[in-house]
Amino acid sequence: MEKIFDLLGCTDEQRITCAGFQLEGEAEAWWKYEHETLMTIYPKLSWDQFKVAFYENYFPKNFREKKEAEFMSLVQGMKSVIEYQQKYEELHYFTPPHLWDDQGKASRFERGLRNSIGAIVVTQGL
Known part of the structure; x- marks a missing residue:
C-alpha cells in the first residue's frame, strides 16, 4: 500500500481512509473504535501515528x-544493493520514529552499505 500511496501522492488523510477501508474482521472493528480515540488524541492524525497505533496493536x-x-x-554484506534495499524497507516499518524522516532513513541506509559502495554514495552526495 505504501508504494501505491507514494505513487499517487496521497495525503495522510487519504492514506488513513484507504487503509481503514481495507481492514477486515477484527482489524476493522479495532479501527472503528480506535479511530475516534486517535482523533481525540491527535486532531490531525498523521499516517505515521496511524501506523504506530496499528503496529502496537497487531x-x-x-x-x-x-x-x-x-x-x-x-548491513549489505554479500547482498546486492537491491536485496539490501528490500530487506531495509521490510524492516523499516519496525524502526523508532526518529528514523522515519528522509534524512534518518538515508543516513541509516548508507551506514549499512558495503564500504566500497557507501563511500561513493557519501562522496557523491547521493
Missing part, C-alpha cells in the same frame, strides 16, 4: 523489538 512488543534490533544491525 505486533507484540517483543516481536517489534526483535525486528528493530535486526534493522539496526542490518
Whole structure:
C-alpha cells in the first residue's frame, strides 16, 4: 500500500481512509473504535501515528523489538544493493520514529552499505 500511496501522492488523510477501508474482521472493528480515540488524541492524525497505533496493536512488543534490533544491525554484506534495499524497507516499518524522516532513513541506509559502495554514495552526495 505504501508504494501505491507514494505513487499517487496521497495525503495522510487519504492514506488513513484507504487503509481503514481495507481492514477486515477484527482489524476493522479495532479501527472503528480506535479511530475516534486517535482523533481525540491527535486532531490531525498523521499516517505515521496511524501506523504506530496499528503496529502496537497487531505486533507484540517483543516481536517489534526483535525486528528493530535486526534493522539496526542490518548491513549489505554479500547482498546486492537491491536485496539490501528490500530487506531495509521490510524492516523499516519496525524502526523508532526518529528514523522515519528522509534524512534518518538515508543516513541509516548508507551506514549499512558495503564500504566500497557507501563511500561513493557519501562522496557523491547521493
